[in-house]
Amino acid sequence: NAGVTQTPKFQVLKTGQSMTLQCAQDMNHEYMSWYRQDPGMGLRLIHYSVGAGITDQGEVPNGYNVSRSTTEDFPLRLLSAAPSQTSVYFCASSYRTPGQGTNYGYTFGSGTRLTVV
């Protein structure tokens, strides 16, 4: 049981480049999400998914796309990287949508530190 696996751990991009941050979980979690963490701003939700084939926007979705073709994978795509997207990105998952029934909070991945120059 690997939990939530994020790749890569570090990445440097040039402005305008695109890339995909990978997230996979082996816990059969229905709910998956992407956050970015910036100093003094806590964790801000980018996109989330309540199950395979279903995605929705969070607080800061601009410049990012997601898809959920399988229960296990939830990749985050940066379409045209900008310096403002320099951040630490966390993928997180849970059994059910937050607030529904029994819930034990998120399991977070180890994060991807992205620098856009």
Add this chain to the structure above:
Amino acid sequence: GENVEQHPSTLSVQEGDSAVIKCTYSDSASNYFPWYKQELGKRPQLIIDIRSNVGEKKDQRIAVTLNKTAKHFSLHITETQPEDSAVYFCAATPITGNQFYFGTGTSLTVIP
């Protein structure tokens, strides 16, 4: 949507003293309140949580209290140790919610 405020943003205590971090929330429908600890360079990890039908919950040196009327909840760490140094995040979610709403974090430093 929900708005979670967290105070203080930084906190320094002497080893052995207690530390208290407070959060307020705006949505009276919020019913689940987890706390996360994030050590430097690591991922956030759940340390304790509380549901709206409970006023207090303890786990060894850590406790969380909830005041639904005032819409605030607090994390209490007793007998602090250097390994408690980390950033702590509170969060809230309503029963119909599709996300956790996080506070902006408290950087706790325990001075040996």
